[in-house]
Amino acid sequence: MSRIELVAPCHFGLEAVLKKEIVDLGYEIVQVEDGKVIFAGDEAAVCRANIFLRTAERVLLKVGKFRAVTFDELFEKIKALPWENYIPSDGKFWVAKASSVKSKLFSPSDIQSIVKKAMVERLKGVYGLQWFPETGAEYPIRISFMKDEALVCLDTTGLSLHKRGYRTMVSKAPIKxxxxxxxxxxxxxxxxxxxxxxxxxxxxxxxxxxxxxxxxAPGMNRSFTAEKWTxxxxxxxxxxxxxxxxxxxxxxxxxxxxxxxxxxxxxxxxxxxxxxxxxxxxxxxxxxxxxxxxxxxxxxxxxxxxxxxxxxxxxxxxxxxxxxxxxxxxxxxxxxxxxxxxxxxxxxxxxxxxxxxxxxxxxxxxxxxxxxxxxxxxxxxxxxxxx
CATH class of the missing domain: 3.40.50.150 (Vaccinia Virus protein VP39)
Structure with a gap:
């Protein structure tokens, strides 16, 4: 997995600041969208982006992007993704978040359910299992629909990157x-x-x-979900x-x-x-x-x-x-x-x-x-x- 694409969400209106941070880390910008910057790197980019980025909310590993307007279509396109490249036979996987904007598929709970079923079907065929123990490392998935186009990612971060670990005492209206x-x-x-x-x-x-x-570096004293993706x-x-x-x-x-x-x-x-x-x-x-x-x-x-x-x-x-x-x-x-x-x-x-x-x-x-x-x-x- 020499070249991977990563998605870094950020506050709306601050994409240019995050883009500069990513460029300063030495990575290639693929696309800048409202509230996110997509960039390319290697495996080390997952680690360095989590530890060094000050303005990203999390670092997501892009698994796939496709258009889907029916649940059947969503099921087949999720099933076609190479989940075995990321999730081992004992991995714990679930859809941690689903969102939808201006799309025909708009129910987060239904999207989450279909995605999980499709992933299970794919991995059953690859690993020859009918049941998954899910006792290993955690692999949370995030899927977002925008105008019927789905972006499917693995969340490498876990707790949001604004959780630096130092703020144990907070005021009434703290800023992230x-x-x-x-x-x-x-x-x-x-x-x-x-x-x-x-x-x-x-x-x-x-x-x-x-x-x-x-x-x-803001993330040098905390842990991340992907540390266990050995x-x-x-x-x-x-x-x-x-x-x-x-x-x-x-x-x-x-x-x-x-x-x-x-x-x-x-x-x-x-x-x-x-x-x-x-x-x-x-x-x-x-x-x-x-x-x-x-x-x-x-x-x-x-x-x-x-x-x-x-x-x-x-x-x-x-x-x-x-x-x-x-x-x-x-x-x-x-x-x-x-x-x-x-x-x-x-x-x-x-x-x-x-x-x-x-x-x-x-x-x-x-x-x-x-x-x-x-x-x-x-x-x-x-x-x-x-x-």
């Missing part, structure tokens, strides 16, 4: 780690620049920024990818990354999460309201996920809160600010129109990434920039 990383990568922020999150919650933005600064993915590939990840870490760098929150309990949780991620020494957390947001240096970045006001009583406080954000931002000479929020009056109360505005779906919630761009620091003059 993968989304936070993508939003940081959309900005010009670099590890030698100041970054402040005045609504840091459980610390996701500062922690993801610190991991980026220290070149720390029938066609040698364990050596995982060991080599983890070794590569550890060799690239540089956590002795100097950073100016700060996280503030008005809630002291949440700040304590953020510190615990940063410690679990191994980056607590790179972040300064402090209990502080947004009304006290200030910094003596120039050319910094605010990157934050302020309250959206999903509850009615919270919504009433939003004009005052966003006005405060605008007031404090105006005092930060030459800074840039990036806010993800679903609050439609953000620009009105910030008191400034955003230079850029990007629509991003945070789950099913439509949000906007408001980008207020400050001037670039003078090139090659670190002292002047940091005054």
């Amino acid at each position: 780690e993968t989304l936070a990383a993508a939003l940081i990568l959309l900005t010009p922020w670099k590890k030698d620049r100041i970054l402040v999150d005045p609504f840091c919650g459980s610390g996701t933005f500062p922690i993801e920024a610190a991991m980026i600064a220290a070149n720390m 029938n066609f993915l040698p364990r050596k590939g995982w060991y080599e990818a983890v070794d590569e990840a550890f060799d690239l870490v540089d956590d002795q760098i100097e950073t100016d990354i700060q996280g503030y929150d008005i809630d002291g309990e949440i700040i304590r949780a953020a510190r615990q999460n940063a410690e679990a991620a191994g980056v607590d020494h790179l972040i300064h957390f402090q209990q502080r309201p947004v009304s006290e947001l200030s910094h003596p240096k120039k050319y910094g970045f605010i990157i934050s996920n302020p309250p959206y006001g999903e509850r009615l009583e919270e919504k009433e406080a939003l004009p005052g809160l966003y006005s405060q954000i605008g007031e404090r931002f105006r005092t930060l000479d030459s800074w840039s600010m990036y806010l993800i929020t679903s609050y439609e009056d953000t620009e009105k109360y910030i008191g400034k129109k955003a230079d850029k505005n990007r629509k991003i779906y945070n789950g099913m919630l439509k949000t906007y990434y408001y980008q207020f761009l400050g001037p670039k620091p003078p090139k090659g003059n670190r002292q002047e920039r940091d005054k």
Whole structure:
């Protein structure tokens, strides 16, 4: 299996960020679609993509793609796929997720049932078995229909890639780690620049920024479903990818990354999460309201996920809160600010129109990434920039 195709789902609107990550890993882009990037690689790509990609939700191994408008057609085309190349006779296999958009076959439970039956029929013929023990490694399948075209994949990841393993304590409305990383990568922020999150919650933005600064692979301290697929993915590939990840870490760098929150309990949780991620020494957390947001240096970045006001009583406080954000931002000479929020009056109360505005779906919630761009620091003059 020298060349395989992999599918990396991501948040809608952030495909370009994920595409760049995949290219930087050295893999060929096959296709970019809404909410996913398809790329080609070898067996090692399964391991490296899971361990290194910051903005993908999971890594799926493409088994087949075909058109089907009846359940008979679905059954025959699933049965025609070479499942024995992936699933051994004792493998545990099931359809973990089925989805359908603008397709004649739309019932997820019926799709799941037909796919499983067709796979069993195929493997019965290959292995000469009438019954499968399913006592071995797990091989979850995902199938998605879009306009009657089915994409059939094996899920190599297991728990979603946003589950880095460090966030044991969460705030009321946490942002996903993968989304936070993508939003940081959309900005010009670099590890030698100041970054402040005045609504840091459980610390996701500062922690993801610190991991980026220290070149720390997000998946280096967790496990993946495909680690047990030794029938066609040698364990050596995982060991080599983890070794590569550890060799690239540089956590002795100097950073100016700060996280503030008005809630002291949440700040304590953020510190615990940063410690679990191994980056607590790179972040300064402090209990502080947004009304006290200030910094003596120039050319910094605010990157934050302020309250959206999903509850009615919270919504009433939003004009005052966003006005405060605008007031404090105006005092930060030459800074840039990036806010993800679903609050439609953000620009009105910030008191400034955003230079850029990007629509991003945070789950099913439509949000906007408001980008207020400050001037670039003078090139090659670190002292002047940091005054």
